[in-house]
Amino acid sequence: MATVAVQSFVSAPLQIPKITQFKIGICQLKVTTEKSANIFNARSLIQAAAEQGASLILLPEMWNCPYSTDLFAKFAEDFSDIDSAPSLLMLSKVASSLGVTIIGGSIPEKDAGELYNSCPVFGPDGELKAKHRKIHLFDMGKPLPGEVQFKESDIISAGEKPTVVDTDFGRIGIGICHDIRFPELAMSYRARGAHLICYPGAFNMSTGATLWELEQRTRAVDNQLYVASCSPSRDSAGSYMIWGHSTVVGPMGEIIATTGHEEAVLIAEIDYAAIQWTRESLPLESQKPNDIYQFVDLLRKSPNS
Amino acid sequence: MATVAVQSFVSAPLQIPKITQFKIGICQLKVTTEKSANIFNARSLIQAAAEQGASLILLPEMWNCPYSTDLFAKFAEDFSDIDSAPSLLMLSKVASSLGVTIIGGSIPEKDAGELYNSCPVFGPDGELKAKHRKIHLFDMGKPLPGEVQFKESDIISAGEKPTVVDTDFGRIGIGICHDIRFPELAMSYRARGAHLICYPGAFNMSTGATLWELEQRTRAVDNQLYVASCSPSRDSAGSYMIWGHSTVVGPMGEIIATTGHEEAVLIAEIDYAAIQWTRESLPLESQKPNDIYQFVDLLRKSPNS
Numbered sequence: 001m002a003t004v005a006v007q008s009f010v011s012a013p014l015q016i017p018k019i020t021q022f023k024i025g026i027c028q029l030k031v032t033t034e035k036s037a038n039i040f041n042a043r044s045l046i047q048a049a050a051e052q053g054a055s056l057i058l059l060p061e062m063w064n065c066p067y068s069t070d071l072f073a074k075f076a077e078d079f080s081d082i083d084s085a086p087s088l089l090m091l092s093k094v095a096s097s098l099g100v101t102i103i104g105g106s107i108p109e110k111d112a113g114e115l116y117n118s119c120p121v122f123g124p125d126g127e128l129k130a131k132h133r134k135i136h137l138f139d140m141g142k143p144l145p146g147e148v149q150f151k152e153s154d155i156i157s158a159g160e161k162p163t164v165v166d167t168d169f170g171r172i173g174i175g176i177c178h179d180i181r182f183p184e185l186a187m188s189y190r191a192r193g194a195h196l197i198c199y200p201g202a203f204n205m206s207t208g209a210t211l212w213e214l215e216q217r218t219r220a221v222d223n224q225l226y227v228a229s230c231s232p233s234r235d236s237a238g239s240y241m242i243w244g245h246s247t248v249v250g251p252m253g254e255i256i257a258t259t260g261h262e263e264a265v266l267i268a269e270i271d272y273a274a275i276q277w278t279r280e281s282l283p284l285e286s287q288k289p290n291d292i293y294q295f296v297d298l299l300r301k302s303p304n305s
Numbered sequence: 306m307a308t309v310a311v312q313s314f315v316s317a318p319l320q321i322p323k324i325t326q327f328k329i330g331i332c333q334l335k336v337t338t339e340k341s342a343n344i345f346n347a348r349s350l351i352q353a354a355a356e357q358g359a360s361l362i363l364l365p366e367m368w369n370c371p372y373s374t375d376l377f378a379k380f381a382e383d384f385s386d387i388d389s390a391p392s393l394l395m396l397s398k399v400a401s402s403l404g405v406t407i408i409g410g411s412i413p414e415k416d417a418g419e420l421y422n423s424c425p426v427f428g429p430d431g432e433l434k435a436k437h438r439k440i441h442l443f444d445m446g447k448p449l450p451g452e453v454q455f456k457e458s459d460i461i462s463a464g465e466k467p468t469v470v471d472t473d474f475g476r477i478g479i480g481i482c483h484d485i486r487f488p489e490l491a492m493s494y495r496a497r498g499a500h501l502i503c504y505p506g507a508f509n510m511s512t513g514a515t516l517w518e519l520e521q522r523t524r525a526v527d528n529q530l531y532v533a534s535c536s537p538s539r540d541s542a543g544s545y546m547i548w549g550h551s552t553v554v555g556p557m558g559e560i561i562a563t564t565g566h567e568e569a570v571l572i573a574e575i576d577y578a579a580i581q582w583t584r585e586s587l588p589l590e591s592q593k594p595n596d597i598y599q600f601v602d603l604l605r606k607s608p609n610s
Contacts, residue, residue, distance in 0.1 A: 139592065140586065141585045160596075181527070182593060183488045214519065214558060277449065280447045281447055284487070292602075293600070293601060293602050295598070298598060299597060
């Protein structure tokens with residue numbers, strides 16, 4: 001027990017972004033053991049998504065590297081030196097050449113001797129706009145029968161803050177895979193005025209079947225905003241078997257678009273007007289009794305941030 | 306914006322209750338316009354549940370009264386005068402005669418000129434152990450096309466605190482209907498050491514189809530505990546069309562038992578060992594970074610309460 005003094009903010013007002021109706025493209029990539037092949041393939045599917053009208057494009061968790069802790073160091077790139085980072089350089093170039101915004105899933109990031117599971121965001125000018133480091137690492141406790149032990153923190157360091165990024169397509173919050181299991185992170189994005197939360201993720205076969213869709217729909221409906229997820233395809237390299245089923249969910253919890261477990265480009269129409277009318281129809285935010293409970297985002301700096 | 310000083314508690318340890326494996330009986334009652342008939346019917350179905358081995362029994366929201374704001378005052382009872390409250394008196398008597406614990410759904414409560422939507426809890430000794438007043442009233446904003454306006458707060462006053470009750474069958478948190486839409490309430494029950502959250506609720510046809518099961522599974526899986534819900538049957542009296550589908554969910558989000566929309570007695574086996582191994586297999590609680598966000602239960606008095 002401790003007494004803490006905290007800033008108590010109401011939710012930031014929802015700003016009207018430059019573009020409120022658009023197509024999002026979700027690239028459910030097949031990941032191989034060859035980094036250069038993964039980069040080539042990602043560029044091809046980003047291009048395919050753009051050709052189908054997507055102007056915001058989401059990639060999977062660990063798309064340049066098999067989901068295997070022993071490979072993360074080898075495939076890692078330095079986000080402060082993009083010219084020497086082939087995965088990031090490709091994203092920068094393809095974003096500017098196609099004029100699209102890319103929520104770049106995640107790749108292993110190396111920084112000062114540490115490894116992170118990090119999502120880069122590139123704007124249509126090719127600039128790196130933001131980086132989210134996975135906060136909640138997937139550390140299993142005592143495995144259930146049939147489960148394989150997995151402890152991400154053996155090799156990966158945890159991110160230390162939520163990430164929202166302002167784009168032409170609204171304010172976007174980012175969570176990576178296990179981050180979705182924590183309602184608090186999504187609540188912090190709602191409170192910070194996000195329109196959309198993007199979750200690159202590689203759920204496995206058991207949590208995928210039971211939780212992947214459930215958690216996406218929940219985060220959307222409890223926070224009355226859009227959620228998009230992007231997984232690698234199931235036939236990706238490595239012993240870790242991936243669920244797939246990348247999905248886009250609207251603010252009423254409705255599935256707007258989804259796919260199976262094979263490599264795919266998924267296109268979905270997003271219209272932020274749905275956020276507004278969902279909140280007008282049921283003003284959940286104003287129904288929370290702040291004298292009974294409060295959610296506190298300790299790193300939020302001001303009422304409008 | 307305001308600076309508030311709050312008590313920061315970790316979750317209360319999970320106590321081992323007197324009984325850890327038992328059957329819960331869910332009485333999905335048909336509600337009529339006759340209060341005496343509703344009481345008679347509720348007693349019959351409680352008895353039927355007990356005969357099938359249930360020792361903890363859950364009733365629906367507003368089981369003694371049609372779900373219609375203009376009838377709540379007429380059907381209301383005074384919880385401080387059980388001998389003059391026929392619905393409460395029946396629950397007290399049937400609990401002691403059968404030796405069961407009853408989470409009594411809800412009925413309209415009158416107190417000092419106010420009306421509340423309140424859940425009584427009776428122990429096997431026939432005593433009123435607790436009362437939960439619905440905190441989050443169902444007030445629609447601007448109805449969506451096809452929706453009928455509903456504003457519960459026109460007639461009902463809001464409860465002012467979460468309710469946990471210690472029973473032979475563990476620590477039970479209670480939420481009524483719209484209370485389930487707020488992750489914070491379930492988080493407060495998790496933090497207070499609940500094994501089970503009971504949600505009597507009368508979701509309508511649109512929110513029922515989209516959200517009823519989703520919210521129950523979510524509250525269970527995000528807090529790694531059991532959730533049980535109980536609705537009136539769809540053919541209950543009144544213009545408000547009820548979804549039904551009372552359900553019991555385990556701590557992995559798995560549906561243990563559910564039913565359709567007709568009157569039914571649903572029996573489910575609960576084993577609290579599942580809470581323990583779920584939390585050991587994935588220790589979500591210890592993975593929450595308390596320097597990034599915190600959920601604050603402003604009314605919690607001590608680390609073990």
